[in-house]
Amino acid sequence: MIYSAMINDIPVEAEFSDQDVQEVYIPLLRKLRQMQENKKGRILIFLAAPPGVGKTTLAMFLQMLSETTEGLKRVTAIGIDGFHHYETYLNTHTTVRDGTEIPLIKVKGAPETFDLQKLTAGIQKIAAGEDCMWPTYSRILHDPVENAVKVNGDIILLEGNYLLLDAPGWRDLKQYADMTVSLMPPDRKILKERLVARKAASGFSLEEAEAHVTFSDLYNADLCMEHALPADLTIHS
Numbered sequence: 315m316i317y318s319a320m321i322n323d324i325p326v327e328a329e330f331s332d333q334d335v336q337e338v339y340i341p342l343l344r345k346l347r348q349m350q351e352n353k354k355g356r357i358l359i360f361l362a363a364p365p366g367v368g369k370t371t372l373a374m375f376l377q378m379l380s381e382t383t384e385g386l387k388r389v390t391a392i393g394i395d396g397f398h399h400y401e402t403y404l405n406t407h408t409t410v411r412d413g414t415e416i417p418l419i420k421v422k423g424a425p426e427t428f429d430l431q432k433l434t435a436g437i438q439k440i441a442a443g444e445d446c447m448w449p450t451y452s453r454i455l456h457d458p459v460e461n462a463v464k465v466n467g468d469i470i471l472l473e474g475n476y477l478l479l480d481a482p483g484w485r486d487l488k489q490y491a492d493m494t495v496s497l498m499p500p501d502r503k504i505l506k507e508r509l510v511a512r513k514a515a516s517g518f519s520l521e522e523a524e525a526h527v528t529f530s531d532l533y534n535a536d537l538c539m540e541h542a543l544p545a546d547l548t549i550h551s
Contacts, residue, residue: 319374319378323452347385356440362473365538366509369473369497377391392470394433397429401422405418409426423475437490440465446464450462493547495548498548505532505535509535
């Protein structure tokens with residue numbers, strides 16, 4: 315099945331095998347429907363994966379599948395990228411990488427470039443069953459877009475790199491999830507190619523994209539894989 319969508323203002327096309335749809339994704343959505351019916355209230359699902367693995371695409375695909383397959387309950391897919399600090403903040407604040415103090419903009423996408431306090435407050439609202447507005451992220455503007463999506467419904471699927479990160483503040487998020495899913499990446503070569511292509515599609519030259527991926531994105535990918543809390547379900551990309 316070919317799935318096309320605009321994700322973070324970038325056109326994306328992905329192929330999901332019919333076997334995976336029938337044997338993995340539809341059964342997962344049936345499980346979520348049953349969980350929600352048993353709870354008789356909203357459930358919040360975390361989908362965590364390193365950058366470039368395809369978690370945003372998968373989350374949006376699952377939302378589409380839930381809307382078009384008979385007998386399923388609608389899933390609302392959202393992400394954490396709208397909780398990045400704005401570039402004005404990243405350009406004026408620093409972090410230390412390999413013993414050197416550098417601007418946060420150089421490692422955009424790392425955990426410290428997110429507004430974790432704001433994200434936690436948003437997750438708490440969703441877990442409490444509140445309807446609320448949610449930010450998205452534009453890879454064209456390179457900044458969050460506030461109040462872009464209204465979050466309501468009974469099954470909320472939240473995707474993000476660090477939802478299962480075993481680090482101060484981040485590890486506390488897991489308590490709000492009714493279920494956690496980890497999406498594992500393909501081999502490192504394919505992952506790097508995906509990341510470079512995504513960065514180049516957002517307006518950077520190929521050289522700039524490769525330099526950022528090598529210095530920042532692959533570092534973040536290793537962080538996600540090597541310091542992750544266990545998930546309830548693991549899917550291999």
